[in-house]
Amino acid sequence: MPRWKPDAAERLQTAALELFDQQGFERTTVAEIVARAELTQRTFFNHFADKREVLFRLSSVLQEEIVREIAAGDEASPLDAVVRALEVVADRMFENQRAVVARRYAVIAANPELLERELGKNAALTEAIADALHARCGDPETAFLAAGAAMLAQQAAFRQWTRPGETRTLRDLLSDAVRSLRMTVG
């Protein structure tokens, strides 16, 4: 990313989300996105393969951060290890982005193809978390179940956090969801 435009990807994302929200994902062109962001198509394609990728900009960063946090932790319980990692990442990457995340979800939920893509990214993230846990705790089935359980709690927390009028932090909602999951499963 050139020094004099440090926020190009973020500006493109903001412009894209506004347009997807207003006129739909299908009907929005890259030309319209770059016009709104006051950038060029060339800059767009330096950052993204296509307009769909704008929505998944943070997926690989998110995965790297979570995996690093898991590897750095020392919790005895695999589920606790993932939950702590998700809490750290919630504060660092999401807490000040509630409106953007809510808008992104609305766009994805309205388009079955985008929703399938999102589910694919989440499944890949779950596998990456399971691998990171497996490297720490040894048993692959426990790692898979702990990763899946943590992602389930995360999903419940995100749903609530992006609801209109919700003011609790994502971290707090994640703790609540883990507590509810323990009661539901236990």
Added chain:
Amino acid sequence: MPRWKPDAAERLQTAALELFDQQGFERTTVAEIVARAELTQRTFFNHFADKREVLFRLSSVLQEEIVREIAAGDEASPLDAVVRALEVVADRMFENQRAVVARRYAVIAANPELLERELGKNAALTEAIADALHARCGDPETAFLAAGAAMLAQQAAFRQWTRPGETRTLRDLLSDAVRSLRMTVG
């Protein structure tokens, strides 16, 4: 389905899975599938919108059966209610189909687009289960978490059940997975 060909959909599915397995999903045509099944294209399109749908033939039946079982049960715990429904359906729909299910999984795992589609179907099934539980137990978050937890155990059980050399029943592996999940989350 005409009386004199009661198993057309199943024959088409078997032929399609063999071809997908041998030569890949992308390279297999509907013409090849109907030739192997000794049926016509017309019959194929009476049953399926396209070749992808052959892989998802049982998804809607599966959803109906599980939802009906949940509605018919009287377990106090939402998780137990889903698990019992999944056990009944495991016996009824899957137990004598291990080779077909394993082959289907191999085809889907080899193709990212099919995998996303499968994840979409699973997400829809999870929502349908949550709705059925919600109708019984009242609290939407508990219903969502119980549905997701049961589907997670189901996924772990299917993974193991389709492994080469595995001989335990899907029902038994599902019970084992639920026990492991309780230990992992509890």
